[in-house]
Amino acid sequence: MSIDDKNVILEIDGLQTYFYSSEGVAKAVDGASFSLSKGKVLGVVGESGCGKSVTAQSVMRLVPSPPGKIVGGRIMFDGKDLTKLSMAEMRHVRGDRISMIFQEPMTSLNPVFTIGDQLSEMFMLHRGMSRKDALDASVEMLARVQIPAPRARAREYPHQLSGGMRQRAMIAMALSCEPEILIADEPTTALDVTVQAQILDLIIKLKEDFGTAVEMITHDLGVIAETADSVVVMYAGRVVEQADTVELFENTLHPYTRGLLDSTPILGRRTAGKFEKLNEIKGMVPSLYSLPKGCKFQERCPKAMPICSEREPQLTEINDSHAVRCWLHIPH
Amino acid sequence: MGPRERPQFTTMASYILRRVLQGLLVLLAVSFVCFCLFRYTGDPVLMLAGKYATQEEREMVRHAYGLDQPTHIQYIKFLGGALKGEFGKSYVSQVDALDTILERFPATFELALVAILISFAVGVGMGIVVSIWPKGCVSRILMSGSLLGISIPTFLTGILLVMLCSVYLEILPAFGRGDTVQLGPWRTGLLTLDGLKHIILPALTLSSYQLAVMMRLTRAGMREVMGEEYIKTAWAKGLSPAKVILKHALRNVLIPVVTIAGLSFGELIAFSIVTETIFQWPGMGNLLLTSIFETDQPIIVTYIMLTSCIILFINILVDLLYAVLNPKIRYN
Known part of the structure; x- marks a missing residue:
């Protein structure tokens, strides 16, 4: 090969x-x-x-x-x-x-936490960031996956986003x-x-x-x-x-x-x-x-x-x- | 987000308003039943004037209590009184019925509160243990124990606990409320060591059934949620088992559990009669039982109206709590 x-x-x-x-x-x-x-x-x-x-x-x-x-x-x-x-x-x-994204963006994000919470978790866990820094990093990441108005979106829950937006958020999380x-x-x-x-x-x-x-x-x-x-x-x-x-x-x-x-x-x-x-x-x-x-x-x-x-x-x-x-x- | 929040708030407010109106209708129905109970079970005049009163005396009493007026007038008067919190005086003690019950309310409320806290904390905790190690020895014991909790009647649990803790071990008192402290209008037993000792056995007795229910509910919820995609996502993020289970899974599991806990809290307040009787607990349930023996109708009627109000109030509160826990409800 x-x-x-x-x-x-x-x-x-x-x-x-x-x-x-x-x-x-x-x-x-x-x-x-x-x-x-x-x-x-x-x-x-x-x-x-x-x-x-x-x-x-x-x-x-x-x-x-x-x-x-x-x-x-x-x-x-x-x-x-x-x-x-x-x-x-x-x-x-x-x-x-190594990170992973799944087929179903509808169900692969936790419905009871905001998008920002779920992204921040990655930065706090693997980068040891504070909650505030992690949220800023998350917003930046959401912007990189071309989600409009990322700061507002970070405060929203998964069900408020469309399927495509959710998959973008999943990608942001996976690549964070x-x-x-x-x-x-x-x-x-x-x-x-x-x-x-x-x-x-x-x-x-x-x-x-x-x-x-x-x-x-x-x-x-x-x-x-x-x-x-x-x-x-x-x-x-x-x-x-x-x-x-x-x-x-x-x-x-x-x-x-x-x-x-x-x-x-x-x-x-x-x-x-x-x-x-x-x-x-x-x-x-x-x-x-x-x-x-x-x-x-x-x-x-x-x-x-x-x-x-x-x-x-x-x-x-x-x-x-x-x-x-x-x-x-x-x-x- | 400003302009988006307003319609959501309105939806929530109109929802609560609708619930309150429904509640008022229910109360109206309850009041009618109470009125019938009051008016048509036995002759109140006989109760009030005594067996040996003359016909004239009876007529006087009948007139004095307005019992000679047409039924609908009497009902309207009854409703009017109920709105002002006037349900008449106890036949036995000649003290205002509502005051008599409200004096007993703190004892019942504290008992129900401690019982629900025990069943929630212990029940959810055990439910998690059982769902994580379903085949473990402890889990098997807990699961069989929960069957006992559900099937043993309260009075037997109470008597067994008294035998074990008060008679054999002699570590906890078997009856009464112990030392209490007056805090404004509220007489509490939770602030003295003696009071706390006294509440343990009755609270355990009262909680035994709910505890088993909560445990089984938590277990069922955990089993379902742990298979969800978002839990897979949580593992894939590299989170620790504690974070995955206690944060991502439990938050979702708790939504139905909190609802049940809230609803059963109302029931515990209203129906702690058996437990209060076993432990000579000076609460509303105990009072109700005595009043039934003495056919003290104003007390019985007031008790029914009051507990209806409490249960309706708690139901609305639970709806609100549900909305806080479940973001989907909050916005839809």
Whole structure:
């Protein structure tokens, strides 16, 4: 891969996060490996349940436990394995050095505290500021995410802000301590289409300003095309394809990635006179409790071969900016 | 924010006004019931003039108390008196009924206050413990204990406490209010050590049910709130468990708990009859019971009217408190 080792800031290596329930063990993440480079945007794509959010929660050590548990692998950050840190040590990483924004700006801010209170908390906690200084810093931060009349807004409660404004406030909060990594878990999914682009532009602009690396989790390849430098495609808790963004779109190898691309609606296709149905990936995401032997995608794969149900392929480098986990492209 | 605040204030004021008007309607209904009780349960003349009065004496009494006038005139007079706080004199002691009750009010109020404080503080505290360590030994004991608290009737709790603390251990007095201090019109037992010792057992008895309710309410609330997105955000900020639980979660949990606490405070004031009787507590409940035995109707009627007022007043107060705790209510 083209990743210069010096620039790697976060390296996930063979991560396994399992959930234990009465129905059995759900291997939500099973041997996922990828890395994040300084100041770059890494897109992580996949359908719901593919393990992309659980991977992010594992990095933050926010996997609800029980039932969830990180059972294997390493998450290397700044020379330390995050999976080995104590909760007290982890608290200095969270928010300060790695921070996270969530999908639902409606519910991810506490409804009973003002925006200013919730932002100030970051400065008081990680920067040891006084309440007054922290509030000033918060107002400044709100201005940086282009919230109009930031001082008045700081006094308001979350429900008084629109969805887009709330997500801006969340971004302000996440970036307030200038973290090295920002994990954005579907940051635009719950927003109006018109607001989505603004929020993405804002994240990219602030990323440049702060030099933050971004892990952009999404199911929307459009978001990836707009923002990401490189992409990781996940399926059933594994990385199935990994490439630089341009390479991925121009030279799509994995049938699952192909399926995701083909099922993205293209504006104007129907009005052009061709009443094609939207392509979809047939079948459903398999239950994590009963994954097939061999390649996990074989049952839905239009190009499945006999070997696919026998042995699981490994993630294999095709060229220095592209790796894929598929027997079509791996000699066997 | 100046121009925005005015309409919000108006909404709040009109809301309170509406509640007060509703309250007045309820009071009117209560007064009618009281009047009927007063007028039609037994012949008040018989009560007033005595069994052995002659017909002439009875007519004199009937006339003197206006009992010979048409019913609606009597009701209007009753209402007029009630508005001025005149409910007539006790049949037994020939002292003004309202004065008699108000003299007993501080004792009942203090008992209810201490009881509600105990059940709120201890109940919420235990509720938090139980929700954080649901499988711990202490939690299991507390949860079973709360079932006892809910299901054991007050008189039994009282008698058991007296047996344990007064008879066997001999550490706390079993009856009476102890030494009191007169503060203006208010006679308090909370400022003397003896008074405090005396209030412990009755307050514990009175609080046992509410305590169990608050604990279960807090536990249910905590379980719900701890799964909310904004709690995930709070963890992701790097906050300590104490901050996440006692600040971010508890503030949201307390909204319904405070409401219940407020409402039950009114009930405790009005219905502490059993507890007051067990502990010979010189409060309104004790007085009511005696008055029922003696068919002292002015006292009974005054008691009902007064406690209705108190409960309505507390309900409105709780509404206001609810608005303070919940910013959404404040502005909508």
